[in-house]
Amino acid sequence: MSVRYQLERVGMRFDGAAVLQDVTLEFARPELVTLIGPNGAGKSTLLNIMAGLRRGFDGRCLLDGRPVLDWRRREFARKVAFVPQTLRFDFPFTADEVVLMGRTPYAGGFFDSDEDWQAAREAMQATDTLALAGRDFRSLSGGERQRVMLAAALAQRPRALLLDEPAAFLDLHHQLMIYSLLRQLARGGLLVIAVTHDVNLAASYSDRVIALRAGRVVADATPCDALSAERIREVFGVNAEWLRRSGGGAWIAYGD
Amino acid sequence: MGTKPLTPGRAARILAAAALLALAVMLVTPLAGPVRIDLLKAWRGEFPDAQMFFGVRWPRTLLAMLSGGALALAGVLFQALLRDPLASPFTLGVSSGASLGAVLMIVLGLHTVWGLPALWLGAALGALAVLVVVVSVAAEGRRVSSFTLLLAGVAINSIASSLIMLLHNLATVGQSFAIVHWLMGNIDPVPAPTLAGLALIVLPVSVAACATARQWNLMAVGEEWAAARGASPQRLLLGGYLAGSVLAAAVTAVTGPIGFVGLVVPHALRLRIGSDHRVLMPASFLVGGAFLALCDTAARTLLSVELPVSVVTALVGGPVFIFLLRSRRRSLWL
Numbered sequence: 001m002s003v004r005y006q007l008e009r010v011g012m013r014f015d016g017a018a019v020l021q022d023v024t025l026e027f028a029r030p031e032l033v034t035l036i037g038p039n040g041a042g043k044s045t046l047l048n049i050m051a052g053l054r055r056g057f058d059g060r061c062l063l064d065g066r067p068v069l070d071w072r073r074r075e076f077a078r079k080v081a082f083v084p085q086t087l088r089f090d091f092p093f094t095a096d097e098v099v100l101m102g103r104t105p106y107a108g109g110f111f112d113s114d115e116d117w118q119a120a121r122e123a124m125q126a127t128d129t130l131a132l133a134g135r136d137f138r139s140l141s142g143g144e145r146q147r148v149m150l151a152a153a154l155a156q157r158p159r160a161l162l163l164d165e166p167a168a169f170l171d172l173h174h175q176l177m178i179y180s181l182l183r184q185l186a187r188g189g190l191l192v193i194a195v196t197h198d199v200n201l202a203a204s205y206s207d208r209v210i211a212l213r214a215g216r217v218v219a220d221a222t223p224c225d226a227l228s229a230e231r232i233r234e235v236f237g238v239n240a241e242w243l244r245r246s247g248g249g250a251w252i253a254y255g256d
Numbered sequence: 257m258g259t260k261p262l263t264p265g266r267a268a269r270i271l272a273a274a275a276l277l278a279l280a281v282m283l284v285t286p287l288a289g290p291v292r293i294d295l296l297k298a299w300r301g302e303f304p305d306a307q308m309f310f311g312v313r314w315p316r317t318l319l320a321m322l323s324g325g326a327l328a329l330a331g332v333l334f335q336a337l338l339r340d341p342l343a344s345p346f347t348l349g350v351s352s353g354a355s356l357g358a359v360l361m362i363v364l365g366l367h368t369v370w371g372l373p374a375l376w377l378g379a380a381l382g383a384l385a386v387l388v389v390v391v392s393v394a395a396e397g398r399r400v401s402s403f404t405l406l407l408a409g410v411a412i413n414s415i416a417s418s419l420i421m422l423l424h425n426l427a428t429v430g431q432s433f434a435i436v437h438w439l440m441g442n443i444d445p446v447p448a449p450t451l452a453g454l455a456l457i458v459l460p461v462s463v464a465a466c467a468t469a470r471q472w473n474l475m476a477v478g479e480e481w482a483a484a485r486g487a488s489p490q491r492l493l494l495g496g497y498l499a500g501s502v503l504a505a506a507v508t509a510v511t512g513p514i515g516f517v518g519l520v521v522p523h524a525l526r527l528r529i530g531s532d533h534r535v536l537m538p539a540s541f542l543v544g545g546a547f548l549a550l551c552d553t554a555a556r557t558l559l560s561v562e563l564p565v566s567v568v569t570a571l572v573g574g575p576v577f578i579f580l581l582r583s584r585r586r587s588l589w590l
Contacts, residue, residue, distance in 0.1 A: 051484055052483070052484075053480050053483055053484065073483065073486045073487065073488055074486035075486075076486070077484065077485050077486030078486070082480075082484040084480065084481070087477065087478065087481065088478075089477060090339045090341055090476070091335075091336075091341065091476050091526065091531040092526060092530065092531050093473070093476075093477070093530070093531045093532075094530065097262075097473070097530070097531070097532060098477075101473055101474055101477070101481075101485060104470060104471070104474060104485045104486055104487065105485060107470055110469075110470065110534060111263070111267070112262070112263075156485065
């Protein structure tokens with residue numbers, strides 16, 4: 001079963017400046033949703049609120065009918081996994097130790113169970129990180145780190161996956177790999193919500209695109225509608241054009 | 257790097273090795289000294305070996321082990337909760353508070369208060385005062401952040417240090433000597449009830465800290481990382497700060513500030529066994545204890561005069577640590 005998120009008039013202010021206002025959204029079925037919008041539009045704040053990591057916001061954010069902050073952390077973590085954009089490590093943890101940390105919400109004893117190992121291995125397989133297992137996390141490249149963090153989230157076996165620019169540092173091959181993985185997870189019953197700046201990844205993989213500008217939702221629709229040339233101009237102030245690729249797929253070109 | 261992930265077998269091997277080291281140190285260091293002790297005779301209770309072993313040297317070894325273990329474990333806790341590899345049991349001001357309390361007692365010329373040694377009481381009260389001030393400064397509403405904790409701790413640290421200097425300046429020559437002696441940190445022989453009291457504080461707090469080791473792995477990465485994985489950063493932060501402070505304060509009250517152990521033992525162990533707190537925390541306790549007991553033995557046997565143990569911890573521990581660092585040079589990271 002997927003989870004159900006209801007956001008009612010969610011708003012957030014930092015030092016008096018509204019970074020998010022009047023956001024009313026519902027996520028009721030497994031799908032791949034991308035959140036787009038210019039810098040400072042409130043995408044990450046929205047994702048953090050949904051992950052239960054921000055206090056002091058206005059409105060209501062319900063997960064399966066219960067406010068996110070009322071959940072017991074451990075139970076919440078079995079439902080929802082959050083993948084930050086970057087992570088700075090001060091101590092030498094290896095990649096597989098990082099992935100196994102995703103199993104903490106299930107931890108019964110002091111050690112990792114066979115099931116924990118199984119979940120970690122599958123997650124690393126899916127994200128193409130098995131070869132990095134014994135490496136110091138700090139010695140990994142930005143893209144490798146992102147894949148390891150995604151593996152940690154998958155090892156958590158969540159029902160919803162919230163990702164902050166999961167492909168920001170990835171090479172072309174791994175961008176496509178991660179987004180097909182995300183789509184596959186959504187097909188398999190997960191609610192996947194990812195922030196991205198790449199309109200083409202959003203267009204080709206997501207079921208639903210939500211555009212934010214200045215803290216407000218300006219579009220919530222299929223990629224075709226939410227990423228139409230007019231919308232892109234409205235949201236980003238940039239000229240864009242849908243092109244047809246030789247294979248039949250569409251491609252969004254932008255710029256003057 | 258290539259440290260292996262933690263299996264019960266690997267944890268057992270590491271902890272068995274650390275425990276064996278601690279046990280060997282516990283048995284061997286009391287034998288060192290100007291008077292030879294026959295372990296067999298001591299075991300059979302023969303005079304004077306038994307009195308020397310159980311009455312004088314063993315309590316001292318035990319005090320060193322408890323203190324070293326507590327300081328190393330407090331170091332691990334503070335490093336994880338501040339996410340600062342340079343944090344030590346002294347970073348957050350508790351030890352300075354304890355020192356200030358003890359120095360105040362020396363300057364006031366008090367020896368016993370309410371039947372307790374004034375130095376210990378002063379140190380305990382000083383540490384407690386710092387604890388209360390730091391937590392109340394760091395708390396914004398009902399929340400505490402590691403950043404404000406660090407800033408409040410560092411500020412209190414400086415204030416306490418200047419007050420110590422002020423008191424030192426006002427002290428007589430005799431008091432001044434006592435102050436310097438105390439501030440250098442010493443494993444002096446203490447009566448059995450003191451040792452038992454210290455053990456009653458240090459051991460339960462250490463066990464409780466080790467029991468939350470899995471959550472400390474998450475905290476060492478980040479508070480949000482921990483929160484998103486089902487831990488409660490607030491509770492851990494406050495609990496870890498209190499546990500680390502109690503450990504550091506209890507030890508400092510008895511021995512004075514002994515540096516280096518809490519900083520270097522955890523790092524040396526991270527180089528060898530990795531960062532997983534489930535082994536790092538208990539191993540730090542055992543190895544920290546063994547390390548300080550060895551240093552104390554060196555301090556009282558190397559020269560005809562007894563050296564301050566903190567001189568030895570740095571002089572012996574420093575080169576050992578640099579050697580460890582060099583042998584791990586392939587990885588650029590600590």
